[in-house]
Amino acid sequence: MLVGLDMLVWATVEAQPVQEAARTPLVVNLAIFVLACFVGYEVITKIPPLLHTPLMSGSNAISGITLVGSLVAAGSGFTAIWSTEAAISILGFLAVVFATINVVGGFLVTDRMLGMFKRKE
Amino acid sequence: MPNIPWELSYLVYLLAAVLFIFCLKMLCHPRTAVRGNLTGALGMLLAVLATVPLALKEGAEKPISSTLGVLLAGLVVGGIIGAVLAIRVRMTAMPQMVALLNGFGGGASVLVAGAELLQRNLKGLSTPWDVALATVLSGVIGAVTFFGSLVAFAKLEEYRWFRKPIRYPAQQPINALLGLIVLGLGAASFLHPGNGWLYLALVVVCSVLGLTLVNPIGGADMPVVIAMLNSYSGLAAAATGFVINNAVLIISGALVGASGVILSQLMCKAMNRSLVNVIFGVFTAEEDTAKADEIYAGRVKATSAEEIAMLFDSARRVVFVPGYGMAVAQAQHAVSQLAALLESRGVEVEFAIHPVAGRMPGHMNVLLAEAEVPYEKLKEMDEINPTFSQTDVAVVIGANDVVNPLARTDPNSPIAGMPILDVDKARTVVVIKRSLSPGFAGIPNPLFAADNTLMYFADGKKAILDIVQAIKEGA
Numbered sequence: 390m391l392v393g394l395d396m397l398v399w400a401t402v403e404a405q406p407v408q409e410a411a412r413t414p415l416v417v418n419l420a421i422f423v424l425a426c427f428v429g430y431e432v433i434t435k436i437p438p439l440l441h442t443p444l445m446s447g448s449n450a451i452s453g454i455t456l457v458g459s460l461v462a463a464g465s466g467f468t469a470i471w472s473t474e475a476a477i478s479i480l481g482f483l484a485v486v487f488a489t490i491n492v493v494g495g496f497l498v499t500d501r502m503l504g505m506f507k508r509k510e
Numbered sequence: 511m512p513n514i515p516w517e518l519s520y521l522v523y524l525l526a527a528v529l530f531i532f533c534l535k536m537l538c539h540p541r542t543a544v545r546g547n548l549t550g551a552l553g554m555l556l557a558v559l560a561t562v563p564l565a566l567k568e569g570a571e572k573p574i575s576s577t578l579g580v581l582l583a584g585l586v587v588g589g590i591i592g593a594v595l596a597i598r599v600r601m602t603a604m605p606q607m608v609a610l611l612n613g614f615g616g617g618a619s620v621l622v623a624g625a626e627l628l629q630r631n632l633k634g635l636s637t638p639w640d641v642a643l644a645t646v647l648s649g650v651i652g653a654v655t656f657f658g659s660l661v662a663f664a665k666l667e668e669y670r671w672f673r674k675p676i677r678y679p680a681q682q683p684i685n686a687l688l689g690l691i692v693l694g695l696g697a698a699s700f701l702h703p704g705n706g707w708l709y710l711a712l713v714v715v716c717s718v719l720g721l722t723l724v725n726p727i728g729g730a731d732m733p734v735v736i737a738m739l740n741s742y743s744g745l746a747a748a749a750t751g752f753v754i755n756n757a758v759l760i761i762s763g764a765l766v767g768a769s770g771v772i773l774s775q776l777m778c779k780a781m782n783r784s785l786v787n788v789i790f791g792v793f794t795a796e797e798d799t800a801k802a803d804e805i806y807a808g809r810v811k812a813t814s815a816e817e818i819a820m821l822f823d824s825a826r827r828v829v830f831v832p833g834y835g836m837a838v839a840q841a842q843h844a845v846s847q848l849a850a851l852l853e854s855r856g857v858e859v860e861f862a863i864h865p866v867a868g869r870m871p872g873h874m875n876v877l878l879a880e881a882e883v884p885y886e887k888l889k890e891m892d893e894i895n896p897t898f899s900q901t902d903v904a905v906v907i908g909a910n911d912v913v914n915p916l917a918r919t920d921p922n923s924p925i926a927g928m929p930i931l932d933v934d935k936a937r938t939v940v941v942i943k944r945s946l947s948p949g950f951a952g953i954p955n956p957l958f959a960a961d962n963t964l965m966y967f968a969d970g971k972k973a974i975l976d977i978v979q980a981i982k983e984g985a
Contacts, residue, residue: 451766496551
């Protein structure tokens with residue numbers, strides 16, 4: 390059979406609940422999110438329009454932090470080609486490619502741009 | 511691989527988040543900005559290094575080619591593509607580049623959330639409601655960002671099919687319908703968090719929505735769109751942080767989200783339009799030729815390079831006003847050359863940069879910096895406007911709507927109330943333009959017919975080089 394049986398895990402809903410390692414409570418994550426929004430607002434309002442393009446490409450590179458999650462998915466490994474495990478690896482691989490383009494492209498192009506902003510000699 | 515406690519990795523994540531904040535703080539000044547960017551890159555490198563042991567621990571019993579192999583392959587492929595893009599891109603194409611990068615960020619979020627969903631199924635974990643909600647949000651925001659950004663990229667690159675918005679009947683009802691389907695699938699996906707097919711369907715519909723939302727938005731509104739997509743890519747990363755329970759994603763995502771929101775607000779303010787109006791209100795440019803003839807008839811004075819050179823001879827202060835047309839004509843180096851020549855002859859030269867000049871926030875600044883104009887000479891609107899009355903010559907190159915006095919005088923104009931550069935207050939205004947065709951707003955510009963305005967009809971780059979030539983010959 391081309392598609393392994395465990396591909397069906399895709400469609401099965403709530404198999405048998407297993408207790409997961411401790412997660413940070415939602416409220417704590419929310420607090421982190423809200424406080425970070427304020428920090429971001431305060432810091433970024435001070436950036437002059439002169440540097441708004443590098444700000445965009447630089448912050449873009451920072452949003453490539455999804456790379457962290459992508460690596461975990463890509464490194465999870467598989468034993469059979471037609472399996473959910475392999476599907477996770479493929480998604481992970483693509484995510485790593487996308488996020489790395491974001492990170493490497495973002496920081497490099499920002500560096501190129503910023504290198505051109507010069508004072509008068 | 512040594513067995514590193516996860517707490518250590520999380521401490522490194524915290525350090526990375528702090529470095530990102532420092533990175534943005536140092537972007538506040540051109541002197542520290544280069545180091546700031548490197549600080550951010552260092553933070554990212556640390557975060558990646560801290561993640562690899564965590565990633566490999568998951569698949570400890572699996573063949574190494576399927577763990578480390580996949581991981582490294584992804585890093586190498588992505589790294590090469592990213593580096594090639596960043597090194598080869600022209601400065602005039604920076605808006606496209608940023609749009610594309612936004613898209614990849616959003617795409618990564620969709621994929622990570624999808625992988626996590628499968629992972630939880632495989633391990634037989636129950637999904638709490640907040641994780642389910644965050645997964646839906648990652649999928650929705652990420653997919654809209656990815657495909658929206660691709661459309662923005664195609665429009666900015668001016669690919670054949672995307673030069674004009676693709677017209678089809680009932681655009682808004684179709685968007686509304688897609689929105690409803692997204693809501694329905696999102697709710698279903700939220701209630702059945704283990705169902706991969708529902709998530710896939712949701713992502714597909716959101717992809718279509720991303721296409722149809724950005725499709726009708728025109729060129730001059732691109733700064734807002736890019737800023738918004740930037741914000742979305744951050745929010746998608748934050749949502750993914752909630753999915754995989756990782757604070758560094760939440761913090762970084764929030765920082766980027768805030769940045770995008772601030773920039774879109776600034777852009778909207780600079781066009782005196784609301785965000786809703788930019789996204790849903792298709793700018794109806796009515797070609798009012800009768801009115802244009804009435805304004806221009808017999809009043810437009812054409813000029814030549816020689817005449818402009820003579821003007822500069824007696825000028826003490828000259829202000830250049832660049833717009834998107836300068837980028838199109840690739841005239842930034844010529845403009846810089848002319849500015850340097852005028853300065854060497856004792857003329858005070860400055861540049862007036864409107865917030866929405868160009869196709870993305872700060873577009874003109876990057877181009878002029880590339881052409882080696884010192885950044886002290888690039889002045890913001892509020893700073894330069896009071897100085898136009900003491901300016902001998904204002905040279906408008908490739909800008910139109912941002913110098914249209916109708917914004918101040920005609921309350922019925924589509925650009926009424928938009929803050930503009932007051933070039934008309936200068937003693938003489940030179941407008942370099944190919945023809946009298948209207949700008950993005952599709953309205954005539956009385957500036958072109960004003961008593962103190964001279965029109966130089968030519969390609970921007972050639973015009974400037976001719977003026978340089980004329981000045982050198984006259985001297």
